[in-house]
Amino acid sequence: MTNETIMNIPRVTPKNMTEQEFFYGHKACAGCGGSVAVRLALKVLGERTYSALPAGCMAAVGFIFPQMAFKNNSIITTFPGVASMASGIAAGAKALGQTDFKTVCFAGDGGTADIGLQALSGMIDRDDDVLYICYDNEAYMNTGIQKSGLTPYGTHTTTTPAGKNLPGSKTHKKNVFEIIAAHDIKYAATASIGYPQDFINKVNKAKHIKGATFIHVYASCPTGWGTPTNTSIEIAREAVDCGLIFLAEYENGDFKLNKNPKEFASVKEYLTKQGRFKHMTDEDIEQVIGFRDMKWERMRRNWNHK
Amino acid sequence: MKTNKIFISGDEAAAHGVRLSRPHVIAAYPITPQTITVERLSEMVESGELDADYMHVESEHSALSAAMGASSVGARTFTATSSQGLLYMVEAMHYASGGRYPIVMMNANRSVALPWSIYGDQRDSLSQLDSGWIQVYVEDAQEALDMMIQAYKIAEHAKVLTPMMVNLDGFILTHTYEMVEIPDQDMVDKFLPPFETPNKMSFENPKNMAFSSQPDDNTEFKYQQNKAMFDAIEVIENTEKEFGEQFGRNYHGMVEEYMCDDAEAVLVTLGSITGTVRVVAEQLRARGLKVGILKIRYMRPFPEKEIMELSHKIKAIGVIDKDISFGYEGTVFTNVNSALAKSNATIFKKNFIGGLGGRDITKAEIEKMYKDLLAGISTNGQKTVEFFNLKVETND
Numbered sequence: 001m002t003n004e005t006i007m008n009i010p011r012v013t014p015k016n017m018t019e020q021e022f023f024y025g026h027k028a029c030a031g032c033g034g035s036v037a038v039r040l041a042l043k044v045l046g047e048r049t050y051s052a053l054p055a056g057c058m059a060a061v062g063f064i065f066p067q068m069a070f071k072n073n074s075i076i077t078t079f080p081g082v083a084s085m086a087s088g089i090a091a092g093a094k095a096l097g098q099t100d101f102k103t104v105c106f107a108g109d110g111g112t113a114d115i116g117l118q119a120l121s122g123m124i125d126r127d128d129d130v131l132y133i134c135y136d137n138e139a140y141m142n143t144g145i146q147k148s149g150l151t152p153y154g155t156h157t158t159t160t161p162a163g164k165n166l167p168g169s170k171t172h173k174k175n176v177f178e179i180i181a182a183h184d185i186k187y188a189a190t191a192s193i194g195y196p197q198d199f200i201n202k203v204n205k206a207k208h209i210k211g212a213t214f215i216h217v218y219a220s221c222p223t224g225w226g227t228p229t230n231t232s233i234e235i236a237r238e239a240v241d242c243g244l245i246f247l248a249e250y251e252n253g254d255f256k257l258n259k260n261p262k263e264f265a266s267v268k269e270y271l272t273k274q275g276r277f278k279h280m281t282d283e284d285i286e287q288v289i290g291f292r293d294m295k296w297e298r299m300r301r302n303w304n305h306k
Numbered sequence: 307m308k309t310n311k312i313f314i315s316g317d318e319a320a321a322h323g324v325r326l327s328r329p330h331v332i333a334a335y336p337i338t339p340q341t342i343t344v345e346r347l348s349e350m351v352e353s354g355e356l357d358a359d360y361m362h363v364e365s366e367h368s369a370l371s372a373a374m375g376a377s378s379v380g381a382r383t384f385t386a387t388s389s390q391g392l393l394y395m396v397e398a399m400h401y402a403s404g405g406r407y408p409i410v411m412m413n414a415n416r417s418v419a420l421p422w423s424i425y426g427d428q429r430d431s432l433s434q435l436d437s438g439w440i441q442v443y444v445e446d447a448q449e450a451l452d453m454m455i456q457a458y459k460i461a462e463h464a465k466v467l468t469p470m471m472v473n474l475d476g477f478i479l480t481h482t483y484e485m486v487e488i489p490d491q492d493m494v495d496k497f498l499p500p501f502e503t504p505n506k507m508s509f510e511n512p513k514n515m516a517f518s519s520q521p522d523d524n525t526e527f528k529y530q531q532n533k534a535m536f537d538a539i540e541v542i543e544n545t546e547k548e549f550g551e552q553f554g555r556n557y558h559g560m561v562e563e564y565m566c567d568d569a570e571a572v573l574v575t576l577g578s579i580t581g582t583v584r585v586v587a588e589q590l591r592a593r594g595l596k597v598g599i600l601k602i603r604y605m606r607p608f609p610e611k612e613i614m615e616l617s618h619k620i621k622a623i624g625v626i627d628k629d630i631s632f633g634y635e636g637t638v639f640t641n642v643n644s645a646l647a648k649s650n651a652t653i654f655k656k657n658f659i660g661g662l663g664g665r666d667i668t669k670a671e672i673e674k675m676y677k678d679l680l681a682g683i684s685t686n687g688q689k690t691v692e693f694f695n696l697k698v699e700t701n702d
Contacts, residue, residue, distance in 0.1 A: 050379070052375070063514055065523055073513060074514045075375075077371060081370075081371030081372075083368075084369075086375060089378060090375075092331050092375060094359070095330035
């Protein structure tokens with residue numbers, strides 16, 4: 001997509017955003033960040049949208065018969081098959097002569113970076129007209145907070161219990177954004193519900209691109225993170241401000257950092273206010289900071305930024 | 307009736323049956339011996355003979371997931387697989403039947419690893435009898451083509467809305483060339499109208515599909531699914547009748563009885579072995595032996611009524627199983643025996659296990675089976691399970 005056409009996409013802002021709700025009456029936990037991401041994205045995408053959700057929090061809280069929470073056409077998919085099922089929806093609707101519609105996936109971090117990665121790769125390879133949104137709350141929350149491929153170093157989860165012998169999760173987050181970009185996808189972005197306008201802009205851009213697109217949105221989870229239910233937006237913002245989460249885009253073969261802070265907010269402050277990181281020692285925190293700095297050094301060196 | 311016969315393999319016949327059924331979306335992943343079917347379909351899409359979207363999915367699990375996606379908006383869909391591929395899509399198979407997506411799948415029956423074997427037996431599909439799919443097994447290439455067309459009509463019927471698997475024996479049928487009549491598109495269009503279903507997502511009537519249920523509701527969904535499978539029996543019979551009237555070929559519905567009217571010993575067959583058994587049975591008949599064949603066509607729904615009726619006419623029954631349920635007996639036999647138990651028939655029964663991993667079943671072996679059955683009539687013996695043509699010595 002050229003810069004000119006991007007400029008011509010009408011902006012969606014809180015002022016002109018639809019009052020219609022497409023995801024309500026669901027049973028998500030108080031303060032659920034994933035549900036905020038779904039709600040905002042559907043407001044941008046509108047009623048001519050098919051949404052596909054694999055097993056995971058949003059599927060579990062949205063489709064409890066007979067209480068269906070999606071106003072638009074929506075379907076739960078197989079856990080590994082959200083991308084392929086969405087591709088099938090797009091192909092079937094197109095074959096039936098439907099036009100002017102969008103198909104979107106809402107999948108969690110495990111559904112994306114672990115069990116769903118193969119199907120997602122196929123979807124991008126075929127350049128199917130599907131927007132894939134991964135809401136990343138950094139563990140398998142629906143099943144009770146187990147480690148996923150996107151659980152960061154040092155996280156206490158129910159399968160990476162922090163104790164005398166383990167720091168919590170021993171691995172860093174899988175680099176999903178760059179894995180997706182390596183497919184030469186038309187458009188990929190990272191976002192955070194803590195920066196909602198940025199997220200909305202990215203969904204809006206993806207909506208207007210024909211073909212496979214991907215957005216990785218950071219979405220807080222008070223239940224799994226041990227944070228107050230009224231700080232979900234704040235904490236998702238702090239994750240970006242302290243540099244552990246970055247806002248970026250991949251387009252036309254180029255990476256771009258959307259936000260390049262001169263100084264990072266305190267990582268320690270971000271971590272220690274969350275139950276899942278409470279056990280972390282100064283040494284653990286230093287490791288996290290070291291990993292962050294290495295990543296930012298590489299991004300600043302290789303990616304476009306201001 | 308004007309004829310249009312061409313010399314093609316079972317796989318190619320299946321592809322022609324699919325082409326004539328006009329699917330909107332084909333999603334498939336290659337696996338021997340299914341490949342020729344999807345290669346031909348790809349060529350038909352390329353040439354424009356078939357106006358369908360061919361999706362190059364990255365796995366069988368995605369093949370069936372994509373087919374479900376397409377079906378969920380009301381598109382007619384096709385997929386094909388075999389063996390390991392079928393087992394890789396098992397999760398999606400239960401999903402498709404529970405969601406009532408009338409997908410048609412061709413399965414090339416092939417053995418299941420380990421040990422690896424690309425050759426035929428029926429352990430792959432028989433292990434999936436409980437997945438909620440209608441299962442039909444065909445004998446030759448013509449039946450393969452004809453059943454693809456019938457499969458859509460049966461699966462998409464409002465009372466059925468259940469996915470359907472058409473099984474062809476790997477290599478023996480998929481790769482064997484025969485003269486096959488290719489029906490006219492006009493006639494197929496008349497027989498098989500476009501797919502219409504209320505069970506779909508649309509912008510006129512938005513739906514949330516494939517939802518979760520609570521213990522209070524789940525049993526009722528499963529009851530309906532089971533009822534649809536039983537209702538399919540009548541739909542199968544009517545579809546068969548209508549097909550016979552229009553195309554002049556009749557496969558007799560749930561089962562085909564061959565020379566059973568005054569038979570004493572009957573062999574139960576599934577799939578392509580039926581052809582060889584026909585030859586042997588005819589030879590034995592010529593020698594005055596009262597033998598017949600029960601060709602089971604549908605394993606689900608199961609032809610219980612037909613087996614019960616037959617059991618009162620005969621004195622011995624043998625079941626050839628190209629599969630084994632380890633620790634028990636052949637799966638076809640278990641199902642047949644259950645029907646026999648309900649009919650209170652006290653006839654001699656024997657289960658012949660063989661043809662595993664592609665081993666030939668010879669005419670001599672089939673003749674011996676018939677002789678075993680005839681000899682068993684006077685013994686009033688218990689059911690026995692025998693691996694025939696076993697090339698190792700055993701102490702049992």
